[in-house]
Amino acid sequence: MVTAKDNRGHLISEPTAEQLEILRAELRQLEEADPKKFSFGHVIVPRSGIWQNELVSAFALGRAQCESASRYLRNPKRELLFAIAQNDTPNAWAISCGEFDAVLITSGFWLKLRKRAAWLVEAMRVRAIKQALPKDSFQASFLNDFANGLQGRLRQLHMILVQTATNYILGHEFGHLASGHLVFATASESAVDKHGFHAIDSAAEGLSKSSMHQAMELDADVQGMAWAKNMIATARPSDESEGVQGTGALLRWIQADPLRVNFVSLTGALLAFGTLGAKGFSIGALYKERSHPPTSLRAKLLxxxxTIATxxxxxxLAERNSAYAKEALLAAGLGVAYEFMNKLDKNHPESAQVRTYLEQADFDDLAETTVEEMGLAAPTPKRRRMLDYYVTALALRWQALSPQCAPRARWQPGYTTPWTTINLRQNRR
Incomplete structure (x- = not known):
């Protein structure tokens, strides 16, 4: 690996030219194997002055997270690299490349996430002006404690939410590595050619590959949430970071209350899922041959x-925690509604009429409607039973597969809330 400096002069690690070429070769094989499913675009290492600064900061964040994850590697000689695929479609991947592993996000994910987070924060600001908030809530406490200099704190909250959402996505990809979902490729044997994207071999005969992939995705989601939550809870704010873009005081305020940490973690994860395209789905869609469960189901399950674990x-803290979790859902929904509303053309009569209606709507009603459209609303009892059955079936498949994945684990997964051992129905009672 070589080092370069980001736009603030900090040293950051980056893949060598040789490693990048190996990574690109592996990705080309994936694209050729299934061009409809994989479209990576040009793999880049952004540098200030060449790529827009937004991607430079994305690379610096991703590289720092990979360096943190590398500390847990069982084999210290095996490297974990980060790169960005210049592609407008929001996505992320983890892949085994010869003697190293790599995690990628697309430029589209980062740029769309920043815009979506900005609309969420703007919705919080407007709501505070127009409508009273529940006294014991994250948003009310935030607006009250930071009434002076609010605009600057909102910008800092935007930064924290973007970083947390990105940490969730990266943590999800780390989860694939930590849980042994990916095989070890060698320089002469491509993981893509011999084993597919995930670690599924003849030992899994009789089990649907589609359900195996979906079970791995849910397992990686839990790892991603644990990673993002740990990052926000253990960040070390310093007074030196109290400049215009600094977040020191805000981080200390979040860390002072575990429910604030939960709110930021969940809101960040929901922002990530919204950026990836969470939307409503039918029960029949669960059983189609697909590599990922519906995005909105993954978000709701998370x-x-x-919430149940906390x-x-x-x-x-159960009552407050449940209220904060609902607040995170509604905040994410309201952000999406505001993004949609502000895209409407004021000069088009029909669009202007819709925009006027949305601007006058009750904030809670607007948020709840959007949450329902995103497929994140509480399901009916019948639908809940069917979802529980589906998740339980995936849990059993993961239990069958996990022993053969264990030898491939790059590091030991941390202590998390395992979705396979939570009795959702029992705890809901």
């Missing part, structure tokens, strides 16, 4: 498991 660990 909110459920994290309520079980801290029953004294």
């Amino acid at each position: 909110v459920d498991t994290q 309520n079980a660990a801290r029953p004294d």
Whole structure:
């Protein structure tokens, strides 16, 4: 690996030209194997003055996270690299490349995420002006404690949410590595050619490859949430970072209350899922041959498991925690609604009419409607039973596969909330 400086002069690691060429060769094989499924674009290492600064900061964040993850590698000689695929479609991948592993996000994910987070923060600001907030809520506490210099703190909150959402996505990809979902490729044997994208071999005969892939995705989601939550809870704010873009005081304020940490973690994850395209789905869609469960189901399951786990660990905070989790859902929904509203053409009569209606709508009603459209609303009892059955079936498949994945684990997964051992129905009672 070689080092370069980002736009602030910090040293950051980057793949060598040889490693990048190996990575690009592996990705070309994936594209050729299934061009409809994989479209990576040009793999880049952004540098100030060549690529827009937004991608430079994305690379600096991703590289720092990969360096943190590298500390846990069982084999210290095996490198974990980060790069960006210049592609407008939001996505991310983890892949085994010869003697190293790589994690990628697309430029489209980063740029769209920043815009979506900006609309969420703007919706918070407008709502504070027009409508009273519940006293014991993240947003009310934030607006009250940072009434002076609010605009600057909103910009800092935007930064933290973007970083947390990105950390969730990167943590998800780290989860594939940590849990052994990917095989070890060698320089002479491509993981793509011999084994497919995930670690599925003849030992899994009799089990649907589609369901295996989906089970791995849910397992990686839990790892991603644990990673993002740990990053926000353990960040070390310093007074030196209190400049215009600094987030020191805001980070200390978030870390002072575990429920604020939960809110930021969940909101970041929901922002990530919204950026990836969370939307409503039918029960029939669950059983189609697909590599990923519906994005909105993954988001809802993540909110459920994290809420249940925190309520079980801290029953004294259960009521507040459930309220904060609902607030995170509504905040994400309101952000999407505001993004849609501001894209409407004021000069077009029909669009202007819709925009006027949305601007006058009750904030909670608007947020709840959007959450329902995104497929994140609480399901009916019948639909809940069917979703529980589906998730339980995937949990059993993961239990069958996990022993053969364990030898491939790049590092030992941290202590997380395992979705396969949470009895959702029992805990909901």
